Amino acid sequence: MRPARQTALEKVLPQIAIESPEAALDFPFTPEKVWLEIGFGNGDALAHWHHEFPNTGFIGCEPFINGVSNFCKLVANDDLKNIRIWNDIAQPLMAALPDASIDRVYLLNSDPWPKKRHHRRRVIQQESLDTLWRIMKPGALLILTTDHQSLAEWMLEQTLRHSKFEWTAKCKADWQTPPEGWLTTRYEGKGAVAGRSQVYLTFRKVDCE
Template sequence: MPSSDPSSNIDKSNDKSNGPVRSFGRRRGKKLRPGRERLVDELLPAITFDVERSLAEQFAATPTDIWLEIGFGGGEHLARQALAHPDIGFIGAEPFINGVAKLVSTINDEGIKNIRIQPDDVRFIFPSIPDGALGRVFILFPDPWPKARHIKRRLITDETMDALARMMRIGAELVVASDHREYISWALLQINNHPDFSWMAENAADWRTPPPGWVTTRYEEKALIRGVKSTYLVFQR
């Protein structure tokens, strides 16, 4: 996964094949160990989000709701949520193959049935998600791209918010967390200015403490080790 300044990891491999969406961020790190490489070859194709099939068809049991996690990293949060909510269908997107391989390994070890993976930029699957299909979306510790000239690389753009507004049903929750102060203030303005989202906080405790049912993420843990507290924003569609 990229560090706080991932500018050295730009990947433009999608520029031509995927139209106007331009992806940034690291796709590959250390060589995968043989066990994980085998799982990526054999199990990942069976649990990859399939743009050709309906959401209901993609999960073994018909899910009561669909939740999306964007940028799941190593999938620690996504796996724990999927285990805690076996009736929900989860879609997780992450272009970094080493993180995808880690999640596939957890899915295999723990027998998780209710996750479908988009092993690439989440924006490529937006057109395949029907209007109002999503009940919850997590964007946890997104890359802050702190340099002014890189702000346009941030995930939270007007286009992303318009797409989320379309895919999320009325009353659905968007959870955004970050340990990067400037970034989270900026994200709050972007999202709160969107006509379809309302910030649910009533007092400081609401953004200083994680929402109920929280699962700590790897980047959140890293921040805690550095003595940095994170901010948790919950919006309603």
């Protein structure tokens, strides 16, 4: 790890680290809303949102320490009150979150696991959708992006099959165009340069039993 990142990690992470999944929502203020990002990578989007929406609380999950250290460097001089970071896979934290506690969930460019025998490792599964549905507030949005066609089809199929999420797209442009105010992550930018097109799948929690 580069020294600047190591320094930022040591300075910032102790202030924002979630020590146990049960403590995920322990912000030092009462946020108007809470957004969850699963697998934030280098943290470009999370750093952008935390500036844009200071009254929203952000929970970021990322197991990769180099990504976390980059994020720490991006926010090192900021007011950190609206950020909580879980430096591990998201599933145990999601399982511990209370019912109807999250206003929005982002999963951007999730690992595609292209081989069929690895599809069970994809983040979006019926079980994870059950958990997401439970922790999301009524009407909350789940935003999934990818430039990997097989993963896009998988996430759409899994989410529609789950039936407790409705796809908000009304026409092709709705899933081909980034939502307003979108920040292109480094990963998405590299895909665009390589000629891969991104899909933006937005689902709303349907409030039914």
